[in-house]
Amino acid sequence: MPASPIRKLVPFSEEAKRKGRKVYHLNIGQPDIPTPDVALNAIRNLDLKVLEYSHSAGNESYRRKLAAYYQGIGIDIDISEIMVTTGGSEAVLFALMTCLNPGDEVITPEPFYANYNGFAVTAGIRIVPVTSYIQNDFALPPIREIENLITPKTKGIIICNPNNPTGYLYSREELLQIRDIVKKHDIYLFSDEAYRDFCYDGAKHFSAMNLEGVSANVVLVDSVSKRYSECGVRIGALISRNREIMSAALKFAQARLSPPGLGQIASEASIDTPQEYFHNVNREYTARRDFMVDALNKIPGVYCPKPKGAFYTIVRLPVDDSDQFARWLLEEFEYKNQTVMVAPASGFYSTPGSGKDEVRIAYVLKIDDLRNAIETLGEALKVYPGRK
């Protein structure tokens, strides 16, 4: 695997910090939102003498509570349809390992979450991109374009909804279109819904689990990382009504023994997080997004769509090559002894040459910091030698 364009930047970011510069990290998906108190308190009140293995599919008490949680948000599943995983990451890997053989293909709209590439390498499968475009806010590409990519090796489609890196929230109509081709070709639909709780402007999330007629085809990947701002506990879930998938995935789960035990304690307690927490988080991210979209679109030559979900956006910049721009920001530029780190979008495309004038921005900073960061970015674009 080649190092991603984001990771290649890390040494330059460290160098900038060594020079005493303040670096605003617009490149990462680590929220600054506090973890709910119910989770932290469950950990502090730990009442165990031995930190034992859990069941390979996760603690039964947690799975039972998770099933009730999903039922409460309109996803009707039972405990046997849930496997607790080591983060959403492991759920993606288990889904691909379970449903595909080496050499098989999955189609996904690009730009897409770059770590899917790593799991594809591990599973020995190939990710086939279908390009979505900034001018359409990264909406689902026309369904015939997806269908044109289907070959005998195609075993599924991966969507991330709301989307990382674009922030796009797929509509019910788009999901029904995907449902139709999934059904017609009898392929899997892997739906990564790690950002389900981050939908703005009153938009409703429509889960792939609620698509009718494809219940044996749908595999849901979920995570507590963003929902409760507890990325570090490494707890996710693999969910499917297809019992063969669950039973095959369990064998991979058994080989790695169990998901993290302390993380399961935090995650189980997190289900009792009061609704007010989510209202506050939603209000905060909506304000950050609104501020950011407005501020970015005021910079000459910059275009930022207004994403309806997650906490990312792909922004078009008037630059020759965003990889070089991102590196230049860290290596050469400073404004009031500050600079910014952005994620070059090339890492989210697999079509060569795509995303060269785009970066991903995560709005996980407080508005005051976002203001400074975007002002700095604007000043940088005035003087960047590779400006288009």
Next chain:
Amino acid sequence: MPASPIRKLVPFSEEAKRKGRKVYHLNIGQPDIPTPDVALNAIRNLDLKVLEYSHSAGNESYRRKLAAYYQGIGIDIDISEIMVTTGGSEAVLFALMTCLNPGDEVITPEPFYANYNGFAVTAGIRIVPVTSYIQNDFALPPIREIENLITPKTKGIIICNPNNPTGYLYSREELLQIRDIVKKHDIYLFSDEAYRDFCYDGAKHFSAMNLEGVSANVVLVDSVSKRYSECGVRIGALISRNREIMSAALKFAQARLSPPGLGQIASEASIDTPQEYFHNVNREYTARRDFMVDALNKIPGVYCPKPKGAFYTIVRLPVDDSDQFARWLLEEFEYKNQTVMVAPASGFYSTPGSGKDEVRIAYVLKIDDLRNAIETLGEALKVYPGRK
């Protein structure tokens, strides 16, 4: 992957419990030893507001302390040679994924830890067994037998030392023999030392990291699971002086973002466990082993070697088929309303038909329970219809 013979027994064990029978679990490696207080207290004193991702290679503070820990036990490595993993399991997987290509082979003495099979499936590689025998206490097979198995596809040798499932502790001389063929054929040596702290009768563990002349070939797999009786925290380590391996493994680590954060806090604190804890644990396991070996060898037709490490032994029983015997124990047998669950050894061999009169026993029960369990096993062997 087929379900292992142990896992196939689980429903029968549950059925036996439903019938009100006490089931002694001699089949599992979950110790009953308390986790050290320093680890539990570190968790209870959690002083974080956000449970964030850690570095993909693990928290720097933990890696720094780990390096000092290894130096303290005579393994001279620095922080750049350590990657924190999600259990020893992930370290094995990353090692195989990093060092082998699909279709490649690794040689390992059988019986071997059955989960290596699962990681081999994920990595698309083949495990080639070289049989060790109970009459030799499962010592390393003659080195020429190992060498005879080396083909152009052979990329390494895996050893587990002390061994799960046999309890065998490889001697310095055996490790030097392995070193010689590793060096001669320039292949990798994967050394799984998760049980390093469990050596009895004053026997000294000799780490593969201390083999001279093969420092670029050796990959150490370690785990805190057994050392501190904290299997559930899912923290292990991948260690190598080969910088190419560490750099390639980091890409797999980055795809899964980070190892468990709370587990790292427990593991880091565990390094301060007082020596007295280990003395007590060693004394306890030595007493259990001595009791078990003695009691088993008193049963007519049974042979149990005296293992020098870990907390397992492979025992030969006078039965036709240990898979059937293990199932019969749970389904049909009871003595004073008790029965025992043992791990049929067939699951630890990949040579078909091997281990049919052997079971693995884990001596993770208190002596009073071991006494009852072994008495029950003895009574069972008197009446088992498939007795040889």
